[in-house]
Amino acid sequence: MIIDFHVHCFNDHIAARAIEKLSRTADIPAYTDGTVADTREKMRLWGIDMAVVHSIATTVSSQPKVNEFALSLLCYNDLIPFGSVHPNAQDAVYEIRRLHDAGIKGIKLHPEYQGFDIDDEKAYPIYETIASLDMVMLFHGGFDAAYPTSLRASAEKCARMLDSFEGAKIVLAHLGGMREWDKIETLIAGRDVYMDLSMLPGYLEPEKAKNIIKLHPSSRLLFGTDCPWCTAPRIIEYMNALDLTKEEQKQIYHENAARILNM
């Protein structure tokens, strides 16, 4: 059983455009055409049983549409859609409650695309609401190729935010943060926070990842790809290079995800 905790797909009518634009901006290839159908087809091919699907409300005005799409995915028994709220949206807290009541289990936030620092206290009421509803919040962590001069989810900022939200179900994508790994080792590893393995192949040597993983409880690691920007076979191969025990692999492939999603 494998749960991919980090997948992106799009509404059919914007999928082609979104994939083309994102792929060009970040200069990375896409391994699906961005549609729900092709994403589910690739999941079957790659042996992925369930996927947590993330969309991002990049503007206040896109928030309703993004969440309509997330809600439309609740009918698929292999997809676990997360909603998204924009920190500047006046109805963000209300929107989180609405999504929760409709069956949404988590919220994705992306400090770069949404233009806020992860430790900006203006966003804290959002985090408090998500935590109080026992939902999961997944943040992009570290560098993002689309915003090369900005670092709104640096290891330091993530550490400061975590100080205020002990006990909340927080996931920092990309093993705590892209290109922040030296600091993740000292500031984040070992803390009560989840990290996914998405997008690591080609960016972080497995040998270096092992240093962080040694310091971090295996109950706080999640299998994730960041599909369509990486594939499940690549992350599985990467995991195989981490010298994990069978028990740890089981936790990372699905047990931890199932637990925090109350499945």
Ligand SMILES: [Zn+2]
């Ligand atoms: Zn992602």
